[in-house]
Amino acid sequence: MIRDYQAPLLAKEEVSPGIWRLSLECPPIAREARPGNFVLLKAVSSSAPLLRRPLGVLETDAEKGTFGVLFRVVGAGTELLSGMAPGQILSVRGPVGGQFGPFEHGRVWAVAGTLGVVPLLFLRQARGAFDKLFLGVGNAGWRPFAEWVRARAPEMELFSDDGSLGKKGFAIDGLKDQALEDVSLAVCGPNPMMKALYGQYGARCADIQVSLERRMGCGMGGCFGCVVDTETGRRRVCIDGPVFQAREVKWDELHL
Amino acid sequence: MSSISSVVGGVDLKVPVVIASGTWPYEEGMWQEDLTRHAGAICSKAITRRPWPGNPGARVWETPSGILNSIGLQNEGIDHFLDVRLNQLRKHGVPVLLNVSMENAEDLDYMMACIAGRADEVDGIELNVSCPNTDRGCMSWGVDPTLTAQATEQVRRRWDGPLWVKLTPQAPDIPAVARAAESAGASAVVAVNTWLGMAIDTKRGVPVFNRRVAGLSGPAVFPLALRVVWDVAGAVKIPVIGCGGVRSADDALAMIMAGASAVEVGAALFSDFGVLKEIHEGLEAAAQRWGVTSLADLRAKARNTSVSA
Known part of the structure; x- marks a missing residue:
């Protein structure tokens, strides 16, 4: 409540x-x-x-x-x-809000863009270590943050935009060439990252749970200031989300 | 403790504090007694004839001590409201006013015919001629005394219960609109809905809102709303409900001393649920401090004692 x-x-x-x-x-x-x-x-x-x-x-x-x-x-x-x-x-x-899960598959991978890792670390606390956790950051300035995440989640695989930390690329590149048919994904990061993830992998993974971010007014469902377009109409990120199935979100309507 | 309760515009308010339209959800968890016992009534989210998706794009933007919104009346329509929501809301013992919002006269008549069929279950109507976030209807009625009178009369043909008319500060002559609502049969006027403003996203070099303009509310507008309450209270005999930036018992008392009979609270709830309790208890304390048996004795106190200009 x-x-x-x-x-x-x-x-x-x-x-x-x-x-x-x-x-x-x-x-x-x-x-x-x-x-x-x-x-x-x-x-x-x-x-x-x-x-x-x-x-x-x-x-x-x-x-x-x-x-x-x-x-x-x-x-x-x-x-x-x-x-x-x-x-x-x-x-x-x-x-406030709904939660990650239940997941369709026993294997759950997490994909995080920078501070999007926060709710995923909470999910990790509840479930234990992820089968895989991909974290994307910008450049070497993110090193202390990335190390802080690694200390909490040693399974983390790191990507950076300029290649100065971990592999060069984005967190979603961790999904490349992977078999995703029997994997559930828990995702949180900037909206463009999640949109790109769904665009590239939505056809191969049936259970992609994304946590969306929007500017908010009340944070309790009253004002309808934080809505996103979904297959079932404009829904509030605060209490109808923030976790949605990626296939429900109309990504082309989602402005940033 | 009953010194602050009163009947305002036909609605029995145990506390002269009303939750403003569009600021409180229908979800059960937010209707528990610990929160709502400090509210005298609640105005529903705006209801339109048909389900309405509201505005695309950004909808809220924080400003200094305020918030711009461009929600645009997202709601499920009158049929769904009466089928589902009304029964949900009636369970909680808080009087509910239906905020009725229309594009044209035909919509208004349709909605009022539906509501009239459930008249026994409805505590009051808040006629919304003041939302600034739609391309048609709403505020375009409320800026004009003649149109406001027409809309009010039209509701009165179907509804003889409590009827509050919510005014817009965009009207060139707000007291004239208030008088027109009064003559046409309003039980009370609510002063006022949001102020038209705008915001520009300087990182992208574009207006924040798709419709460019949006409605400003929150503590930033309180002195503006107080002035409108003063002017309107001097223009009509029906009660005035003060609305705009109220966030403390002292704000509520100022509205009452300017001539309001009750206040609405909206944006302050985004900040703090405790504002309802604070205003409730603060008004009781004020009544004691001033040594009055009823808060009504403080109504328009500032009007009656101020030096005429």
């Missing part, structure tokens, strides 16, 4: 320049969140900024009543979040 909670910040860690992991104490989120769910955080009670920032849940510890998020500083809202000190209180809305 989606509610607003006051949650103390327990710890923060800059895993890579501009990329922060926050650990928060919030037993209801720790108990209820499932892989694919997200929360909306607000650092301040003032109206600047007015809106909450939607962030995928990275991990939970139901016993300790804690959960974690990981985000990159991209604007004023995330800047404020990254500046919070342990002990300070954040407002958490959640848990």
Whole structure:
């Protein structure tokens, strides 16, 4: 059930320049969140900024009543979040949305573009290691982030746009020449990456679950600000998603 | 504790705080008592004659202390609303006003004929002549007193229950539109819907929204809405529901002192569900602080005591 909670910040860690992991104490989120769910955080009670920032849940510890998020500083809202000190209180809305799974096949591969790995790592926490995990990043500047992911998911295969880390290419290149007929894919990354993945591999893989990202207003299904075009009409990413079967999404209508 | 309840425009409000149209989902989980007991009523999402997909492209954009939206009335249409949604909503004990939105007179008559058949189950109508996010209908009625009166009269031919008319700040003469709604039989007016604005994506060098324009709401518009409430309350005898940027008990009190009988809250809920409780309890405290037996005693207080200009 989606509610607003006051949650103390327990710890923060800059895993890579501009990329922060926050650990928060919030037993209801720790108990209820499932892989694919997200929360909306607000650092301040003032109206600047007015809106909450939607962030995928990275991990939970139901016993300790804690959960974690990981985000990159991209604007004023995330800047404020990254500046919070342990002990300070954040407002958490959640848990929001549907989840990854069930999967059609026992073998599940994960495909992530940069911070799209966040909900996939939460899925990994629930399921154990992936049969394969492909991560795509930009250039050597992403090294600390990539190493942080590898420490949590040693099965990770790395791709970078310029070849400075891992193989040269995109995360979806990991699927090239692979037999995908008996594999389920869990995918999260920039929309163009997911669109390209479905375009290239949609015909060979029947179960591609993608987690979509859109600008959001309310984050609880009220405003219809975050809709995407699907085979069953315009649906809300927040509570009808964020995880959709790739074949349901009208990718040509999906603007960025 | 009953000092803040009242009947406003025919609707029995336990708390003079109404959830604004288009800001709250129909999903069960958001209708639990812990949240909704602090709301006196709720306005449904806009309902149109036929299922309507709303606007393509970007729909929301954050602005300083505000939000631009170009949702464009996405909804399942009146038949589905009455078949499915109305029964869902009625279970929760919160009065529900149906936000009725139309392209033309024929649509309005069709919808009101359908609603009239379920009159016993409907707590009120909020006539939407003010949504700025459609190419036809809606705001094009509400900018004009004559058209607003026509639409209001048309509802009245099918409906003798509570009828709130939601005004647009784009009207050149908002008090004149409010008077026209009053003369045509409105029980109350809601002042006001969103302000037309726009945003440009400077990274791509294009307008953010496909329709270019969008409606601005949130705390940024509160002083603008307060001024409209003041003007409209001075122009009509029917109750005024203040709407626009309310996010605290103090904002609600200011609206009431300007002449409003209740307030609607929308964008503030995107930020914080707790705003309903805060306003509810804050208004009770204000009534005590001012030593009045009813919040109505504070209505238009600022009007009655201010030095005339």
